[in-house]
Amino acid sequence: MAEESKPAPAEEQSEQQSIVKAGEVSQWLTENDFAHESLEPDHEGVEVIKVEPDFLLPLCTALYAYGFNYLQCQAGIDLGPGQQLVSMYHLIKLSDNADRPQEVRLKVFLPRENPRVPSVYWIWKAADWQERESYDMFGIIYEGHPDLKRLLMPEDWVGWPLRKDYVSPDFYELQDAY
Template sequence: MAEELTPTPETAVIEAGPVSRWLSENGFDNTALERDHLGVEIVQVDRAVLLPIAAALFAYGFNYLQCQGGYDLGPGQDLVSFYHLTKVSDNASQPQEVRVKVFLPRNDPKVPSVYWIWKGADWQERETYDMYGIEFEGHPNLKRILMPEDWVGWPLRKDYISPDFYELQDAY
């Protein structure tokens, strides 16, 4: 009897969603990732093509940056900058959503800022910079927003070692 093969996450085929197909049809290099638990399409892009793809998605109707954030895959692994985009229109009963992810090497976490496309990225990119150390090139005011400006390190990285204390220099 032939043994039945069950697909594993490594061997499962991921079907490209409508946004990934549209990007590919228009010459934009991307990789479809597995949809999230709510069925939102996730597209991986290279940091070198993030701005052209973001501008194309804006022109395609994704006019609202619902969320920009980051996360750490673990010590020695990549950092991820993600963008949750929504197509907001008056005649849609359910807005279309897509999440764009850019995987960045830990030793060079730089990605272009999307501030010039979606102004709402301003403080969200600053928070991601402050917590993970992802540098958003071209951001008009990239500086710490939650931690003191002289803080050393990136507190939400999984390899961050918390200092024993932090001395306030100008406390009254």
């Protein structure tokens, strides 16, 4: 009789900790065949979903139709020198009969060199200046954005100031100052 090999207690515990229970939104996305991955909920218990750049627009359109009609925040995140950049979207489902609005965060992980993701401006107009800020500070290119240009830094600024590997210049010379 062959003996079954069981994982050691430490391995079993590690396996159980690495499995993330899908939240309500993730379950709905899975039922409707939207490619995504559930991540650990954030520190406030908000569900976090990882989305590939190619699937962002179809998934966001579906979430909008599902009731997530408010983009509270869009932000860029730098995971560290040599690591990926993240475009994060905090969505809220506002409804009259809920004690508390339903929330979900989407994260799109992008390569550091040539980070490109579709713009969600055409779904939520609130993404306009938020995507421009992420472009200006992190260099994330939002394809399809109607006016993607610097927002906080001068148009001729070189580099992305909020990247963790950014080296601040010693000075900035104003050209064409009036």
